[in-house]
Amino acid sequence: MVTMVPQTDPGASYRAARAEIDAAVRRVLDSGWYILGEEGAAFEREFGAWLGAETVGCGNGTDALVLALRGLGIGAGDAVATVSHTAVATVAAIEMADALPVLIDIDPHFYTMEPADLEAVLIKPPPGCPPIKAVIVVHIYGQAAAMDEILAVAARHGVKVIEDCAQAHGATLHGRNLGTLADAATFSFYPTKNLGAFGDAGAVATADAGLARRLRALRQYGWERRYISDMPGINSRLDETQAAVLRVKLRGLDAGNARRRTIAAAYDAALAGTAAAPPLRRADAAHVFHQYVVQLEDRDSVQKRLAAQGVGTGIHYPVPVHLQPAYAGRLPMGPRECRATAAAAGNILSLPMFPEMTDAQLEQVCAALRRL
Numbered sequence: 001m002v003t004m005v006p007q008t009d010p011g012a013s014y015r016a017a018r019a020e021i022d023a024a025v026r027r028v029l030d031s032g033w034y035i036l037g038e039e040g041a042a043f044e045r046e047f048g049a050w051l052g053a054e055t056v057g058c059g060n061g062t063d064a065l066v067l068a069l070r071g072l073g074i075g076a077g078d079a080v081a082t083v084s085h086t087a088v089a090t091v092a093a094i095e096m097a098d099a100l101p102v103l104i105d106i107d108p109h110f111y112t113m114e115p116a117d118l119e120a121v122l123i124k125p126p127p128g129c130p131p132i133k134a135v136i137v138v139h140i141y142g143q144a145a146a147m148d149e150i151l152a153v154a155a156r157h158g159v160k161v162i163e164d165c166a167q168a169h170g171a172t173l174h175g176r177n178l179g180t181l182a183d184a185a186t187f188s189f190y191p192t193k194n195l196g197a198f199g200d201a202g203a204v205a206t207a208d209a210g211l212a213r214r215l216r217a218l219r220q221y222g223w224e225r226r227y228i229s230d231m232p233g234i235n236s237r238l239d240e241t242q243a244a245v246l247r248v249k250l251r252g253l254d255a256g257n258a259r260r261r262t263i264a265a266a267y268d269a270a271l272a273g274t275a276a277a278p279p280l281r282r283a284d285a286a287h288v289f290h291q292y293v294v295q296l297e298d299r300d301s302v303q304k305r306l307a308a309q310g311v312g313t314g315i316h317y318p319v320p321v322h323l324q325p326a327y328a329g330r331l332p333m334g335p336r337e338c339r340a341t342a343a344a345a346g347n348i349l350s351l352p353m354f355p356e357m358t359d360a361q362l363e364q365v366c367a368a369l370r371r372l
C-alpha cells in the first residue's frame with residue numbers, strides 16, 4: 001500500500017501552527033465581536049505593511065474583483081479584458097459587476113496574458129463590444145504576468161489595470177511585490193492559497209486612498225456612516241475569525257514561499273532528462289509556486305501512473321473559461337481566439353505543492369518523477 005502525497009494539504013497548515021491558531025480563534029470567540037472589528041483592522045494593517053499598499057478585507061477573492069471593478073467605476077455598458085486560462089472566478093466577477101468579459105489568449109510558456117492579443121482587441125474591439133475600460137491580469141500559479149508590456153499597452157489605450165493576485169502572495173517582478181504594480185490588486189485567502197484562511201476571505205489592495213475609502217463603503221451596503229448608504233454596495237465583509245487566523249499565517253508566509261521554492265528546485269532536478277517540461281521562470285521575477293505545473297504530451301496517462309505511485313496531482317484548469325458550458329460561444333475574444341489557452345489545457349499537470357510537505361514526501365514525489 002503506497003501512502004498518498006496529496007496535491008495540496010490545507011489541514012497541514014493548521015497542524016503546523018495549531019496552538020497559535022487555536023489561541024487566535026478563541027480570542028475572537030471570547031471578544032463577542034465577529035465581523036469587521038479589531039482583528040480585521042489589524043490584519044489589514046499588517047497585510048498592507050507586508051505588501052506595501054492599503055488593503056481592504058472582504059469575503060473572498062471573487063468579491064475582491066467585483067469590489068475593485070465597482071470601486072474603479074466599471075460596470076454596465078463597459079467591457080473588461082482578462083484571460084480564459086484562469087479560475088472561472090475571474091470571469092464570473094466581471095459579470096457580477098455587470099460588465100462584459102473579453103477573453104485574451106495566453107503566452108504558452110508562462111500561461112499569462114499575451115500582451116499582443118490584448119493590444120489587438122484594444123485597437124480593434126470585437127464587433128458589438130462595448131468600450132474596454134479595464135484589464136484584469138492574472139499572475140497565474142504564482143508568477144508575474146508580462147506586466148511591463150501590459151502596463152504599457154494599458155497606458156497607450158487609457159484602460160485601468162487590476163492585478164488578480166489570488167495565486168501570487170509574495171511574488172515579485174523587478175523586486176516589487178505583485179499587487180502594487182497597477183491601479184488595484186485582489187487577493188483570495190481560500191484555504192489552499194499561499195496565504196490561506198480556514199474559510200473564505202479576500203482583500204483588495206491599492207495605493208489610492210480614495211479608492212480604498214470607496215471599497216470600504218462598497219463592501220458593506222455602501223455605508224460610509226452606519227445605516228446610511230451613500231452608494232449602492234454589497235455585503236462582502238471579512239470575518240474576525242478568518243482575520244485572526246490570517247494574522248497568524250501571515251507571519252509564516254515568507255518561510256512558506258521559501259519552502260515552495262525549495263520543493264520546486266527539487267522537482268526541476270528530478271525532471272531533468274524526462275519528457276515533462278518544468279515551469280519556465282520569467283527573468284527578474286520571483287515565483288512563489290502556488291502551483292508547480294509541468295507540460296506533458298501524454299498528461300492523462302502520466303497522471304494515472306503518478307497516482308499509482310502515491311503522487312496526487314491536479315489540473316489547473318482542465319476546461320478554459322471560453323469552453324465552459326456557461327460561457328462557450330457567448331463571450332468576445334481576442335483575435336488569437338484563445339488557441340494557446342485551449343492547447344495548454346490538455347497538457348498541464350500540477351504536482352504536489354504545499355509548504356508543510358515533509359522531506360520524505362518530497363523524496364517520494366521526486367522518485368516517481370525520475371521514473372517518468
Ligand SMILES: Cc1ncc(COP(=O)(O)O)c(C=O)c1O
Nearest residue numbers: 060061062087089090166188190
Ligand atoms: C486566479 C484566481 N482568481 C480569483 C479567485 C477567486 O477567489 P475565491 O475563491 O476566494 O473567491 C481564485 C481562487 O479560487 C483564483 O485562483
